[in-house]
Amino acid sequence: MADTQYTEDNIRSLDWKEHIRMRPGMYIGKLGDGSSADDGIYILLKEVLDNSIDEFVMGAGKTIEINIKENTVHVRDYGRGIPLGKVVDVVSKMNTGGKYDTRAFKKSVGLNGVGTKAVNALSTYFRVESNRDGQSKSAEFETGNLVNEELLEESSRRKGTKVSFTPDETIFKKYKYRNEYVERMLKNYVYLNPGLTIVFNGEKFxxxxxxxxxxEDNNNQEDFLYPVIHLKGDDIEVAMTHSKTQYSEEYHSFVNGQHTTQGGTHQAAFREAIVKTIRDFYGKNYDASDIRKSIISAISIKVMEPVFESQTKTKLGSTDMGGDLPTVRTYVNDFIGTHLDNYLHKNQATADALQKKIVQAEKERKELSGIRKLARDRAKKASLHNKKLRDCRIHLQDMKKDRRLETTLFITEGDSASGSITKSRDVNTQAVFSLRGKPLNSYGMSKKIVYENEEFNLLQAALNIEDSMEDLRYNNIVIATDADVDGMHIRLLLITFFLQFFPELIKENHLYILQTPLFRVRNKKETIYCYSEEERRQAIEKLSGKPEITRFKGLGEISPDEFKNFIGDDIRLEPVMLDKAMSIDALLKFYMGKNTPDRQEFIINNLKVELDLVEENQLQPK
Incomplete structure (x- = not known):
């Protein structure tokens, strides 16, 4: 082998734009196409928005306007405006920003001076405009390169900053902003900043x-065991209740307005503080899992100079509150210890309902303990030669791995379908769990069934969510079944299982349906996969002449070589979302209870479209 020279010429120094564009994952987590809430296009919006939020926190500007039209995003605030002489530097020079000056921004989010630079570098079009002191300064960029700047000496525009950008399609492939995800992000901002109004495409939050x-907005209140306990302090706010229907624990945690989806020191302290306070209040040494079972809660704290465990700030690493304040653990423990205890003393009905729930949880846990041990032993044995799970190398808990947010578990049915996915998957980030036939209808059953049913028990073990959502091994759980009547039924049965026992997987947007093409349209030069009747018509038009049209009846008949086109960069996922207007219990009763005329009518109306499509296309040339 030829000797490869290693000289000064091999050492290449990338400028800030090149580095961000070459390694976007270091700055924004993952790319994606907008079908998942943590895809890069939402992080870009968040980075711009964080600066406007910091202005509001500093008492400047009570309204933020956001418009998204044809993938171009506009964010306008009415804060102080960027100092005019620094408009270009702030969005194009690394480590430049006002957040380094703690006098100006005491407890802000955007601390690293990287945010808007990443948005600039990853956008084909980026424009920033600052209005202050009766003047206006704007700068325009393309992929981070300055193409135009302008200063208006006299301007009547209201003070503040406006940023517009179009994410680069060569980096974010075939992306689309989903209003549901944008709205959820904006709602979190207004919950954390009472007094702030955000207007998104004309709708006020x-x-x-x-x-x-x-x-209350994220759940149906009929599911609550008692009214929400709401406690506020100087640098802390807490809300909590327990659910009548869900088994698992649910936490929404925030630091300085940042949604820490992976938790961290503040969330751990909160979980610990609830257990200690409740044990002290009732004078009984209840098991921690019985106290926290079914909790639905949220905690927000403000910390000086927070330390996060990743660039996208999803997990708090700080142990101190900053300044002269105590540790995060002590601060949260003291606050909950005083205020939750006071609340329970003053609200006897809540205290009684809570104690009854803990006793019930204890009873259920003891009933389950024997069967749980058996199930664990069985799962251990099965995992040694578990043919159901073909695992991947990277998992969601690998905090240091760039691609951990791409981790996906496909749940498939039948040998041929799971065989195709297994052969064409990315072994680093994609795992496959294979079902044997139709899963059990778990509606109305107790947690006992999860351990007694081998399939459910192994699925729970694969996801690693028996004790806590914090240990979830995959970011995306994708149901991959045929789009026929049987496939639809399997989807419904799996969604029932997750709704019944792990609803927060759905609430936190981890559950998806894999969209697979209905048709392949091709001629000798080009192949187009079509996911709808409309796409099929467009493909026939585009290829003209007489292209060959194939209708895919099931996943099993798609070859592995072809399948890799549908689970790679161009994967299409449909998120499973909860209807907040209906309680989880009512939702399950409607879909999975005894057959009702309402449901029959719903199924007939919704299935008709699919069957019409099948019948029509059986007439098409293959």
């Missing part, structure tokens, strides 16, 4: 009651 509104 505003919150009077902070985290109390968060819990």
């Amino acid at each position: 505003y919150s009077d009651n902070g985290l109390k509104d968060l819990l």
